[in-house]
Amino acid sequence: MREVLALLRPRLLSFRNGGAAQNAGNRRIRYFLFALIGAGFWAGAFAIFYRVLIYFQGVEEFGDILARKLLSMVLVTFFTLLIFSSIITSLSKLYLSRDLILVHSLPVPRGRIFLARWLESAVDSSWMVVVFSLPVFLSYGIVYHAGPFFYLTAGMSLLSLCLIAAALSGLAVVTAAVLLPAGRIRTAAVFLGAVLILALIMSFRLLRPERLVNPEAFSTLIVYLRAMETPGSPLLPTTWAVDSLNAALAGLRGEALFHLALSWSCAAALAYIGVWTAAAIYFRGYSKAQTSSARPLALRIGSGGRRRRLFRRFAGPAWAFAAKEARVFFRDQTQWPQLFLIGGLIVIYLYNFSVLPLGGSPLRTIYLQNLFSFLNMGLAAFVLTAIAARFVYPAVSCEGDAFWIVRAAPISLKAFLWVKFAVYYLPLLVMAETLIVASNVLLEVAPFMMAVSAATVFLMVPGVVAMGVGFGAAYPDFRSENPAQSVTSFGGMMFMLLAAGFIALVIVLEAGPVYQVFMADFRGRSLTGLQWAWLGGSFALVVVLCVLAAILPMRFGERRLREQR
Amino acid sequence: MIELKNLTKRFGNTLAVDRLNLSVAKGEIFGFIGPNGAGKTTTIRMLAGVLAPSEGEVSVNGISMAAEPVAAKRSIGFIPDRPFLYEKLTGMEFMRFSADLYGVGDGSFRQKAGGLLARFSLHDWADELIEAYSHGMRQRLVIAAALLHDPRTIIVDEPMVGLDPAGIRLVKDLLREQARQGVTIFMSTHTLSIAEDLCDRIGVIHRGRLIATGTTGDLRGTALLAEGDLEEVFLRLTGQEGA
Secondary structure, three states: OHHHHHHHHHHHHHHHHHHHOOOHHHHHHHHHHHHHHHHHHHHHHHHHHHHHHHHHHOOOOOHHHHHHHHHHHHHHHHHHHHHHHHHHHHHHHHHHOOOHHHHHOOOOOHHHHHHHHHHHHHHHHHHHHHHHHHHHHHHHHHHOOOOHHHHHHHHHHHHHHHHHHHHHHHHHHHHHHHHOOHHHHHHHHHHHHHHHHHHHHHHHHHOOHHHHHOHHHHHHHHHHHHHOOOOOOOOOHHHHHHHHHHHHHOOOHHHHHHHHHHHHHHHHHHHHHHHHHHHHHHHHHHHHHOOOOOOOOOOOOOOHHHHHHHOHHHOOHHHHHHHHHHHHHHHOOOHHHHHHHHHHHHHHHHHHHHOOOOOOOOOOHHHHHHHHHHHHHHHHHHHHHHHHHHHOHHHOHHHHHHHHHHHHOOOOHHHHHHHHHHHHHHHHHHHHHHHHHHHHHHHOOOHHHHHHHHHHHHHHHHHHHHHHHHHHHHOOOOOOOOHHHHHHOHHHHHHHHHHHHHHHHHHHHHHHHHHHHHHHHHHOOOOOHHHHHHHHHHHHHHHHHHHHHHHHHHHHHHHHHHHOO | OEEEEEEEEEEOOEEEEEEEEEEEOOOOEEEEEOOOOOOHHHHHHHHOOOOOOOEEEEEEOOEEOOOOHHHHHHOEEEEOOOOOOOOOOEHHHHHHHHHHHHOOOHHHHHHHHHHHHHHOOOHHHOOOEHHHOOHHHHHHHHHHHHHOOOOOEEEEEOOOOOOOHHHHHHHHHHHHHHHHOOOEEEEEOOOHHHHHHHOOEEEEEEOOEEEEEEOHHHHHHHOOOOOOOHHHHHHHHOOOOOO
C-alpha cells in the first residue's frame, strides 16, 4: 500500500502546489468562474427536481410511483455516464499519459501501479457526477422529510456505484487493451459515446415531451407508468441503489443496509478482480499501447500532384500551414465523433423550430415568428461560440511541442494567426448561415427578418472566430496532453465571456430599431426621421463593433504570442 | 551487469529490434550508437522494463526483467531521453517521490538528496516548482533522482541533450566515477565524441540488428578502416558514407 500512496502523492502534491504556481492568479479567477457556473447549475438542478417532486406529490395515487421512477431513471443515467467517463479516463490514465514511462520504470508491481492509476481514474471520472447528483438527493430528502440516515445511504450508494462503474470500466479497458492499441479503443469509445448521447437526445426530442402539457397525453403517461411499476433487475447495481434509497426514504433501515451491503460487496469483489487481472495482463496492454497499428483508412498517396496544380496560386508558407491545419484536423480521429455530434445537434436544433407550438399561443403568430427569428440570431451565435471554443480556441495550443516550427518558419506570427482564422472562418460561416436561414425558413419569417438575421450573423462570425484565434494565441497551452481542454483555462473563459458579451451587445443594438421597423410595417406606417437615424446609427455601430471584434483580438493574440518565451 | 538474449521487438509489421544478443560487464560503460530509427530507444525501453519484448530476455544485475520486474527495476537508475517530470512538484518533492519508490530510508534521504541537488547545482532551486526549471535543469534533476538509490546499473538515453558544457563535464565525470565504483552503465547517444571518450565498449545498431561491438579500435577493424575516428567508422558500418 505504501507504493500505491507514493504513486498517488505527486497528484496530491500537484493539487496542493497549484496555488503556488506561476499562473496562480489566473487559476484563482478560473476556479471562481467555474464555481459560479457550477453553483448556478447546482441551484438550477435543485430547483427543477424540487418543483417536479412537489408536483408529483400533488398527483394522487401516482405521486410516489412517479418519484421512484424518476429516481431510478436518474441513477441509471448517472451510472451510464460514470461508465462512459471511467472508460475514457482509465484509458488515458492507464495507457496514454506521458508520465507512464517513468511510472513503469519504477520498482513497483504492476498490480499496484494499476491500483494507483485506477484510484486516480475513479476519482477523476466520478467527482463531477457526484457533485451534480447531490441536488437530486437533497430535493428527495427535503420533499420526503428524510433524516440523516437517508443522506448517509445516498452518499454510500453513490460511492459504491462510482466504484462499480470504475471497476467494470477498468476491467473492460485492461482486457480490450490486450487486443487493440489503447488509442484506437479511446477513439472507438468516444465515437460510441457520441452516438449514444445523440441517440438519447434525439429519441427524447422526437418523443416531444412538450405534448405532456396536454391533459389527455398526461393521463396516457400515467397508465404507461403504472404498467412500468415492475421493479428493475435484481442483478443491476442501480437497482440496489434505488432499493436502498427507497427503503431509507420509507424509514426501513434494515432493508436499506441490506441493499447497500449488496452494492459494496460487488464493488469490493470487482476491485479485487480488477487488480488481479491487471497484475496478469495490464503490462501486455501497456506495451501494445506504445505500438502504432495500421490506420483504418489508408492515406491517399499520389493525389498531391493534382491538388498542387489546383491550388498552385496559394503556394508559400501560409498555404503550407493551411494545408497542414486541414490535414492534422481531419487525421485526428478524436475530432470525428465531435463533428458527428455537432451535425446531429444541428439537426435537433432545426427540428425544434419545425415543431414549435406557435398556433396554440394567444399571441399573434406573425409576431412570435419574428420574435423567435430575432432571438434565434443570438442563439445561433452562442452555438457558434460553443463550437469555436471547442475547435478554434485550442487551434494555437494544438501546435504543442512543434510550435518551434512556427517560430522558425519564414512566416510572421500575424500571417500564421490569420491562416488559422481563414481555416476556421469559412466552415463556421457556412454552418452559422445554414442554421439561421434554415430556421427562418421553418419559422416562415418576413423577408426583412431573414435579411437582418443573415447579415448580422455574416458580420458576427469573423468576430467570434477572431476572438477564438486571438485569445487562444494570447493564452496558449503548448504542454497540454489534450489541447481541447485549454478552453477551461483563464484565456478560454475570457474568450467565452467576451464572445457572449459581444453577441449580446450586437443583439441589444439591433433590438430597438428592428422592433420599430417591424411594428411600423405591421401597422402599415412609415418610419419617422428619428427612427431612421436610430436604425442607421445602430447598424453602423454593429458594423464597427464587428470589425473591431475581428481585428483587436488578433492583434492582442499576436502581441502576447510574440512575448511568449 | 546486463544480459540480452535474442531480444526482439516488433511493432505491427515493423521489426524494430532483431534478435539482439549482448552482455555488459559490471563496472563497464557501454555506448550504444546507431542512426535515427535504428532501435536504440526501443532497446533502452525494454532494458528499463518500460516496454515488453516480443521475444527474448533481458536480465539486469542477474535478475530477469520478465520474471522479477520489480527487483530488476529497483537495481536500475533509468534516465530517459525526454524526461517527463511532474510540473507542479518541487525539485525536492520529486526527489522524495523517487526515494519513496526506490526504498531510500528517511535517515539517509535528506543528506543524499541535498548532496545530489548541490552537486547538480540545483540546491537553490530545490523548493521551486519544476515548471520553472529550464530543460537542462530538468535533465539534471532526473539524473540526480536516478542516482538517489545507488543503482547497480544506470540506463541512460541521450544523457547530454540539453546540458550546458559544465553539465556535460559533470555527467561525464559522474558516469566515470560510478563505473569505477562497479556500476554498469548502458548509454545510448548520438554524440560520437562522447561515446569515444567515455565508453569502454561501443555497440552499433542498424535496422534493429547489432552489427558491431567492441572498442573504437575493434570497430575500426570491423569497418576495415586502417585509421579514422568513430564518426568515420560509424558512417562506414551503417553505409552512410556518401550521405
